[in-house]
Amino acid sequence: MVNVVFPDGEEKSFNEGVSFFEVLKGHAAGSSKKAVAVKVDGQMRDLRSSLKDSTGRPVKVEPVTLDSKEGLEVCRHSASHVMAQAVKALYSNVRLAIGPAIEDGFYYDFDTERPFTPEDLDKIEAKMREIIKADFPFIGEVIPRKDAVELFSGMGEGYKVEIINELKDDTVSVYRQADFTDLCRGPHLPSTGWIKAFKLTGTAGAYWRGSEKNKMLQRVYGTAFGSKEALKEHLDRIEEAKRRDHRKLGRELDLFSMSESVGAGLVLWHPNGATVRRLIEDFWKGEHVKGEYDIIYTPHIALIDLWKTSGHWDFYRDNLFSPMDVEGQDYIVKPMNCPFHIQIYKSRLKSYRDLPIRYAELGTVYRYERSGVLHGLLRVRGFTQDDAHIFMTPSQLEDEIKGVLRFTLYILKSFGFKEFDIYLSTRPEKYVGSLENWAKAEAALKGALESQGLEYSVDPGEGVFYGPKIDIKIKDVIGRSWQCSTIQVDFNLPERFDVTYRDEHGAEARPIMIHRALMGSLERFFGCLIEHYAGAFPVWLSPVQAIVLTVTQRNDAYAEGVVKRLKAEGIRAELDIRNEKLGFKIREAQLRKIPYQLVVGDNEEKDSRVAPRKRGGETLSPLSVEDFIGIIKEENRPEGGEFL
RNA sequence: GCCGGCGUAGCUCAGGGGUAGAGCAACUGAUUCGUAAUCAGUAGGUCGGGGGUUCGAUUCCCCCCGCCGGCUCCA
Structure with missing residues (x-):
């Protein structure tokens, strides 16, 4: 007999060797119908596998359901096996690589004679349905490693053999469903019929083990959920993301464009987009001045030697635009701002009394990004960083980092980002x-995060070669995260450029630098903002805050006066006196996502009022222009409140 | 850069070896209208660029550019 303890604390005994189906059956917490796998002493196992007593202590058994991330992973992983089975059944000479569950679905990489087409996807999906309908059990089996090598060699599955050869254990586990066998850690659903809702979502080329040096395989992406409803919800979310796509909204709202004639990855900011950018920049500059930064400007090109000294030429050459010859000297377009800031620092001898020094610049940089990686505003070749470099004594490091972190979160919150x-x-x-400096810097970053009670995860070994860093990803309203902010400690550049200050004893000392960007780049940040707000910018950022719509041409003169009055208050107002019906004008203003539409007809004119309609469709009762000005001014501010 | 898909009017898209079509937008005219589309008419395209096959190419083939989904990389 084996004693089992359930999550609710209940204990029960079972004969050794019974399946976990039996174990969960009849137990309240078990709800054996819903479980797709079990966790046994914290280890994921198949429901089909059997109970064993290995420790003598009661065995902890938890059901794993589709409500959990782990349960969904089991389901998706099984779906990927079903897909592999389908592909093997449909096409000859296909070899299997890997097929894991991922963030919101799964994929499988295949080595095929020809790439898959969208029609293939339909065929594979149909075959998968057959397999699911046939309800083949997933049978797991542990076999000696050399048997596994033999088995997969015999099947011509070279990639599997390669994987097995890298495993350290003496045994490996394989799973079979019908005539399909795959190397797999498991666990899996009890049978293929347990897959309730899935969809193949796309194909792509992907390198074996992610390296360009290896063969390119065919990857098929798919997703699976516990129910048709959950799948539909997921597909709806994708639709919603499409609706918010900044490339689409950018065109519709006339915010920006890119032109083949200008070059890939180079952004043209149209008046509407430029207005939003100007507002962001004005806010940014104002806050930086308040935050005791010095705002500076630096050139767009410089002698290549600057980048050789900084090390960028050696490290990032593949991402730099080629040098240009000017009177026998090589210049490059700047990929980073730091060397300039250092030159400004070095233009005069600095004392410890001067530190910290904080130089901030909206610095436009150019990096050569390979054509395949460009993506709307999120990945471009020319972009403006909201950059700053802080020079400080080692003892100031921790406080500076704290300050930067607080400042960053404040700025991000101002744009409505609340989760990070x-x-x-x-x-x-x-x-x-x-090592000493690294330890100090890492401790300082950690200390700053913890002093503000922020949750974070550690990416061990993921720092840049010149220092540790904090990256902040912002979460938008539909839960997607975007990498924007970065705070990096740098021991390298002060060394390379021989940056110094005089300490309290008059001796030469080496400052530490922090590089930081809060929004990252204005282009990327703008792209995120568009999607975050779905193009409906808050009043303080709207290119047009209010539009006055006339009912008939009798009201034109009055309407013009209203617009003039609003503009005099600094409100970005427009006038629509076109000879169109009111409904038509409202529709257009609505599509332009203008926050306030001010209807002006004979009634309003008579009482010197306006009838505001909000972007969402809500109408306010008519009020005087002055009262409206009060309302809009109240709203005309960032969301983050005051920075103290 | 690599794999796959795509590129037709300002936008969304149809078509297809015999030199192109719709809706919306634009323009003109009529309409003077109360909270998401008034009606009519007009104009608009070297069918992404270059080369080839062909009597003839926007359509078929090759190269290039750009875009989209991925791989890889990053602000």
Whole structure:
């Protein structure tokens, strides 16, 4: 007999060797119908597998359901096996690579004779349905490693053999469903019929093990859910994301464009987009001045030597635009702002009394990004960083980081971002600077995060070679996260450029630098903002805040006066006196996502009023222009409140 | 850069070896209207660029550019 303890604390005994179906059956917490797998002493196992007593202690058994991330993963992983089975059944000479569950679905990589077409996808999907309908059991089996090598070699599955050869254990586990066998850690659903809702979502080329040096395989993406409803919800979310796509909204709202004639990855900011950018920049500058930063400007090109000194030429050459010859000297377009800021620092001798020094610049940089990676505003070749470099004594490091972190979150909150994923990246294998400094810097970053009670995850070894960093990903209203902010400690550049200050004893000392960007780049940030707000910018950022709509041409003169009055208050107002019906004008203003539509007809004119209609469709009762000005001014501010 | 898909009017898209079509937008005219589309008419395209096959190419083939979905990379 084996004693089993359930999550609710209940204990029960079973004969050794019974399946977990039996174990969960009849137990309240078990709800054996809903469980797709079990966790046995914390280890994921198949329901089909049997109960064993290995420790003598009661065995902890938890059901894993589709409501949990782990349960969904089991389901998706099983779906990927079904897909592999379908592909093997449909096409000859296909070899299997890997097929894991991922963020919101699964994929499987295949080595095929020809790439898959969209029609293939339909065929594979149909075959999968057959397999699911046939309800083949997933049978797991543990076999000696050499048997596995033999088995998969015999099947011509070279990739599987490669994987097995890298495994350390003496045994490996394989799963079979019908005539299909795959190397797999499991667990799986009890049988293929348990897959309730799935869809193949796309194909793509993907390198074996993610390296360009390896063969390109055919990847098929799909997703699976516990119910048709959940799948539909997921597909709806994708639709919603499409509706918010900044490339689509950018065109519809006339915010920006890119032109083949200008070049890929280069952004043209139209008047509407430029207005939003100007407002962001004005806000940014104002807050930086308040935050005791010095705002500076630096050139767009410089002698290449600057980048050789900084190390960027060696490290990032593949991402830099080629040098241009000017009177026998090589210049490059700047990919980063830091060397300039350092030159400004170095233009005069600095004392410890001067530190910290904070130089901030909206610096436009150019990086050569390979054509395949460009993506709307989110990945471009020319972009403006909201950059700053802080020079400080080692003892100031912790306070500075705290300050930067607080400042960052404040700025992000001002744009309506309320949730963040924060990552602390620590020392990589290849690094510069002393271990002591690294330890200090990592401790300072950690201390700053913890002093503000922020949750974060550590990415060990993911720091840049010159120092550890904090990356902040913002979460938008539909839960997607975007990498924007980064705070990096740098021991390298002060060294390379021989940056110094005089300490309190008059001795030469080396400052530490922090690089930081809050929004990252204005282009990317703008792209995120568009999607975050679905193009409906809050009043303070709207290119047009209010539009006055006349009912008939009798009201034109009055309407013009209203617009003039609003403009005099600094409100971005427009006038629509076109000879169109009111409904038509409202529709257009609505599609332009203008926050306030002010209807002006004979009634309003008679009482010197306006009838506001909000972007959402809500209408306010008519009020005087002055009262409306009061309302809009109240709304005309960032969301983050005051920074204290 | 690599794999796959795509590129036709300002936008969304149809068509297809015999030199192109719709809706919306634009323009003109009529209409003077109360909270998401008034009606009529007009104009608009070297069918992404270059080369080839062909009597003839926007359509078929090749190269290039750009876009989309991925791989990889990053602000």
